[in-house]
Amino acid sequence: MKRATIRTTHENASAIAAALSPDNTPEMHMTVTDDTIELTVERETTGGLQSTVDDYVVNLTVAAQLTNNPKSESNNE
Incomplete structure (x- = not known):
């Protein structure tokens, strides 16, 4: 099994994580702590891992x- 962990920091980490979570698969584990999002991805192949991380x-x-x-809001007057 191939694994990658990505950690990013954002002022609005919870809102960003909420927007991303619908796309998560069972092989993706996301946590949010304060301003940090951490995602760990596991895939069988390196190519699959790369594709998931890229997405x-x-x-x-x-x-x-x-x-x-x-x-x-735009004003179309």
Whole structure:
């Protein structure tokens, strides 16, 4: 079994983790402590591990951007 652990810190870690958790599989374990998100992923193959980590990092980046920069209301007048 291949394993990777990713730790990131965010002012709004709980909100980001909540946005990411629906995509987690049983082989992914996420914890949030204060401002830190820790994700451990286990996969049978190196390729599977790499794909899962890549997907997580992309989703994490988007979630962090959206929680830091919420969409402002536009005025179409």
